[in-house]
Amino acid sequence: MVSKDYSNVISKIDAVAEKIYEDFQNTEIPYLQLPTRTKSNIKFDEKFNVWKYGKNTTERTAKSLDGAYMLLRTMYMADFIKEMIKIKKSSTLREMYYISEGWDLAKFHSQQESNLLAEDLEVITSCMREDFKLRPEEDGARVMGNLTIEEMTRNNTKKKIHCQDDVGDAGYSIPYNVEPEKITFKSVDADFIIAIETGGMFDRLAENGFDTTHRAILVHLKGQPARSTRRFIKRLNEETNIPVLVFTDCDPWSFRIFASVAYGAIKTAHISEYLATPASQYLGVTPSDIENYDLPTDSLTKEDINALKSELTDPRFQDSYWKGEIKLQLKIGKKSEQQALAKYGLDYVTDTYLPEKLAEMGIIKK
Amino acid sequence: MNTFIITFSITAPGCKILPTKEGYILAKVTAYDLAKKQKEISVAEFFERNKHILGFGNQTRALITSVKEGVDNGLDACEEANILPDIYVEIKNREDGECKLIIEDNGPGVVKKQIPHIFGRLLYGSRFHAIRQSRGQQGIGISAVVLYGQLTTGKHAKITSKVEEDRPAVVTELAIDTNKNRAEVIARDTVHWAKPTGTRVEVSIIADYKRGKRFVYDYLQSTSIVNPHAQITYKEPDGAKHIFERTSEALPRKPAEIKPHPYGIELGTLIKLAKHTKSRKLSTFLKTEFSSMGDRTTNTAIDKANLEKNLDPKIMTREQFLALHKAFKKVKIMAPSTDCLSPIGETLIKRSLKYETQEISPEFIITSSRPPSVYSGNPFQVEVGLVYGGNLPREGAVRVMRFANRVPLLYQQGGCVTTSAISSIDWRRYGLDQTSGKGIPTGPAIFLTHISSTLIPYTSESKEAIADIPEIENEVKLAFRECARKVQHHIHKKVRRVKTREKFDLITRILPEIAKKSAYMLDKPVPSLDAVITKIMDVVWIEDLIEYVKVSRKPVQTTLIEESSQDHEGGTITKSKIMIVNYKCTPQKFNLYAVIPEDAIVGTAYPKPSKIANNYIKWNIGTIHPANKIDVNFELAGLEKGDFDENDLYIENINPAYVIGADKWEGD
Numbered sequence A: 001m002v003s004k005d006y007s008n009v010i011s012k013i014d015a016v017a018e019k020i021y022e023d024f025q026n027t028e029i030p031y032l033q034l035p036t037r038t039k040s041n042i043k044f045d046e047k048f049n050v051w052k053y054g055k056n057t058t059e060r061t062a063k064s065l066d067g068a069y070m071l072l073r074t075m076y077m078a079d080f081i082k083e084m085i086k087i088k089k090s091s092t093l094r095e096m097y098y099i100s101e102g103w104d105l106a107k108f109h110s111q112q113e114s115n116l117l118a119e120d121l122e123v124i125t126s127c128m129r130e131d132f133k134l135r136p137e138e139d140g141a142r143v144m145g146n147l148t149i150e151e152m153t154r155n156n157t158k159k160k161i162h163c164q165d166d167v168g169d170a171g172y173s174i175p176y177n178v179e180p181e182k183i184t185f186k187s188v189d190a191d192f193i194i195a196i197e198t199g200g201m202f203d204r205l206a207e208n209g210f211d212t213t214h215r216a217i218l219v220h221l222k223g224q225p226a227r228s229t230r231r232f233i234k235r236l237n238e239e240t241n242i243p244v245l246v247f248t249d250c251d252p253w254s255f256r257i258f259a260s261v262a263y264g265a266i267k268t269a270h271i272s273e274y275l276a277t278p279a280s281q282y283l284g285v286t287p288s289d290i291e292n293y294d295l296p297t298d299s300l301t302k303e304d305i306n307a308l309k310s311e312l313t314d315p316r317f318q319d320s321y322w323k324g325e326i327k328l329q330l331k332i333g334k335k336s337e338q339q340a341l342a343k344y345g346l347d348y349v350t351d352t353y354l355p356e357k358l359a360e361m362g363i364i365k366k
Numbered sequence B: 001m002n003t004f005i006i007t008f009s010i011t012a013p014g015c016k017i018l019p020t021k022e023g024y025i026l027a028k029v030t031a032y033d034l035a036k037k038q039k040e041i042s043v044a045e046f047f048e049r050n051k052h053i054l055g056f057g058n059q060t061r062a063l064i065t066s067v068k069e070g071v072d073n074g075l076d077a078c079e080e081a082n083i084l085p086d087i088y089v090e091i092k093n094r095e096d097g098e099c100k101l102i103i104e105d106n107g108p109g110v111v112k113k114q115i116p117h118i119f120g121r122l123l124y125g126s127r128f129h130a131i132r133q134s135r136g137q138q139g140i141g142i143s144a145v146v147l148y149g150q151l152t153t154g155k156h157a158k159i160t161s162k163v164e165e166d167r168p169a170v171v172t173e174l175a176i177d178t179n180k181n182r183a184e185v186i187a188r189d190t191v192h193w194a195k196p197t198g199t200r201v202e203v204s205i206i207a208d209y210k211r212g213k214r215f216v217y218d219y220l221q222s223t224s225i226v227n228p229h230a231q232i233t234y235k236e237p238d239g240a241k242h243i244f245e246r247t248s249e250a251l252p253r254k255p256a257e258i259k260p261h262p263y264g265i266e267l268g269t270l271i272k273l274a275k276h277t278k279s280r281k282l283s284t285f286l287k288t289e290f291s292s293m294g295d296r297t298t299n300t301a302i303d304k305a306n307l308e309k310n311l312d313p314k315i316m317t318r319e320q321f322l323a324l325h326k327a328f329k330k331v332k333i334m335a336p337s338t339d340c341l342s343p344i345g346e347t348l349i350k351r352s353l354k355y356e357t358q359e360i361s362p363e364f365i366i367t368s369s370r371p372p373s374v375y376s377g378n379p380f381q382v383e384v385g386l387v388y389g390g391n392l393p394r395e396g397a398v399r400v401m402r403f404a405n406r407v408p409l410l411y412q413q414g415g416c417v418t419t420s421a422i423s424s425i426d427w428r429r430y431g432l433d434q435t436s437g438k439g440i441p442t443g444p445a446i447f448l449t450h451i452s453s454t455l456i457p458y459t460s461e462s463k464e465a466i467a468d469i470p471e472i473e474n475e476v477k478l479a480f481r482e483c484a485r486k487v488q489h490h491i492h493k494k495v496r497r498v499k500t501r502e503k504f505d506l507i508t509r510i511l512p513e514i515a516k517k518s519a520y521m522l523d524k525p526v527p528s529l530d531a532v533i534t535k536i537m538d539v540v541w542i543e544d545l546i547e548y549v550k551v552s553r554k555p556v557q558t559t560l561i562e563e564s565s566q567d568h569e570g571g572t573i574t575k576s577k578i579m580i581v582n583y584k585c586t587p588q589k590f591n592l593y594a595v596i597p598e599d600a601i602v603g604t605a606y607p608k609p610s611k612i613a614n615n616y617i618k619w620n621i622g623t624i625h626p627a628n629k630i631d632v633n634f635e636l637a638g639l640e641k642g643d644f645d646e647n648d649l650y651i652e653n654i655n656p657a658y659v660i661g662a663d664k665w666e667g668d
Ligand SMILES: Nc1ncnc2c1ncn2[C@@H]1O[C@H](COP(=O)(O)OP(=O)(O)O)[C@@H](O)[C@H]1O
Pocket: B069, B073, B074, B077, B105, B107, B108, B109, B110, B118, B124, B125, B135, B136, B137, B138, B139, B140, B141, B142, B143, B199
């Protein structure tokens, strides 16, 4: 593998410094402009079929103390990234947070703050975190199925991994970098990808051999999926044309997991076209399933109800399917988990529920 | 004659009977005794009947009243003799409830001949009590304590007095012959006393020390607050010693004596004055014995009363006096001059409060003085103070400390005009809690009110509450409103200071860093910031600082005013440093005012002020160009460290919105 060319990234970072420098020279109060990163400012992008930031912008200006701090931190972070590129290193977001301890006035007060600023910088430069040599700490999610991946290892050799034969029960672990210079899909023989929220359910499907019996590729989402997991699904779907199905618990937070896979997350709407898989479909558990399968439930909490209500105004959930399901859930006031299907036995999910749902969705024949 | 007739309650000034329950009792009892029973009573009997209104109603009150009478006399005597008071109070109590009270002062002393009269005769005093601001008002004071002691313990009082530095002190042991209202000198002796001059009173009384203890302490502490020139030492029975330090070396201005004003005179006093006047004509009588009576007013009053100018005042009938008394009210008479009063002053009140509340470490202390005013011909003046925050309890009603002529009022808060004035202000607007915007507010605060007057209109003889006089209530309200406004101003300023500090941080620390980093990343020279700083700030920035410098000798060279700074042997100089930076993009020119305490003396001031008034300094600040600064400095003498702890700056001839650190000047 030829090492990636970062000159483009460097010039984009320098452009930020230049903007500020020129403001000083033009006797303007320095500022940076970036899209407002809130729910109210995401718009559907017809070209990519994903939700991206709209036209509203936020200004980070040195006029206010907070704004000035932001600019100073942005400059420090930009300089730090340049430095990493130069010395060919990368760091985790957490490491950067600790490194900022030495940045004097520019030091961060929480990692949340530094994570957000890293995202801001992505938005401003239209680069990706990977370009900045920043990676998340969370380890990648797991994959199992009839699929061969070629991965560039640490010592720069390519290694083919078959995601059933070459892996243990835990499956193939998705690395933080899933770009073509790191992994390529060599051979895929499956009918659909099923993205699963909980580890327990992933293991159930793996143990029951669902990947073999139903020619499925199982991907574990691990809750709100990491960028690399979403990017992985996106690439797999685009390059192989296999449909993607999202299988989660039945509560508002799980619906958001689906939204981030299918439409793009609000926080990363600037790179939705890289991360979101517009073709993915929600399999369940749906509020209707709670009624149809008579699943064990818990009552919705106050937070659940507020989250559902907020989703009713979320532009990503404005189709009739989601409106109907969300309203239904608010009406019944209940939520349920994937693993509640075990009520009918350990094999019920693989023998009955999934086949029924997949058939209903036209993915497999009855 | 072996009986004593009580007449003072109707005629003596200072004994105005107001229609309160207690006040009426005194008048009624007296009238009853005199008119109906036609019988004269002994002072003992008189005392017995009236002890509740004389402040000896119970054993707790008796203790405090006794301390109070002694201390008030000591303070009065010292001030009269121009001596900084050093008062010593000691209480020794016995199991059986008997307390020995020792009160000592460093005043001028009392001449031997006078001792029996002053300490052993009730209501001894000059026939006409001088009309001036004083603590005691009718001479019932200390002898009542001696009498109370004798009646309750059977013991004699011991008075030690020294009137001249190189002569021994005289010790007199006294008893009161209650039938004759005369002192009996039991024993007399001379002793050596280290004090140059002074008086020491020892009396044994039956008192409830346990309960009275706290009040005695409160009374002495409060007294010390309004008498910053006095040092008070208090020794408790268990030997514990409290020293209330002197915080001011300056004696208060001596209150001037004034003549009565026709608006405030009682009919009885008018008659008495006429009987004793040297004037042979009514017109001269009015002009010489009263204040504010010129030819015109005198003639109008006499006309209105249908009297003759040449009438001999000594032979006027009761009806004629009544007509004259009525006529006074119908004539427009100039208010009496008010410069006879001796208020404490804002700086001294603040300093005292600061000293006494040290342990509370309050957030701020703010005081406010009203100009003198007049009610029914009597001059009076209101001063208030407010202590806020620190360790003061957040819950519970605000503590109100009331004072009249530098004497603390400890009882009957509810019936006092100052209370109703405070209660009628909506304190919620000023950040204190108050149910439905009425009543004494709750919160971490202490309020102080001091009323000085030639005649404090007490609700009763026990002198604990001030009567509901609309003029006084109004002045108290105005004073507190002003105080509250200053509080708001102070808080506002503090908040703004934090905000402006942030801006200052921004331009002095963060912005240069941003510039440096961007230059570093691009490998270019660091850009100039001036223009951007000006744009970000877009104000005229005023910063200030106060320092105190101890000086050993001549405190200050008073180059700007002629008057020298008295003969202070050293002291503190308060230095105020003001920096003005023009962060606007156009040149600025304006006037700057620094408000200063009236009792401060302005020393060096730079640049040269265009005016120094008694309560402010004014500068015409010349053109300051963008990104330029000028320094303004001034020095104040005659203040203690901390008296002036916050600059109060104002600007004129510039849009106030352009300026941070000073407000719009609203005129003197
Ligand atoms: N400690 C003292 N030192 C000097 N003079 C005193 C002292 N105590 C009392 N006197 C004199 O005696 C007078 C009468 O005092 P007192 O009977 O207590 O009445 P009042 O203080 O109300 O006038 C005072 O006005 C003062 O002239």
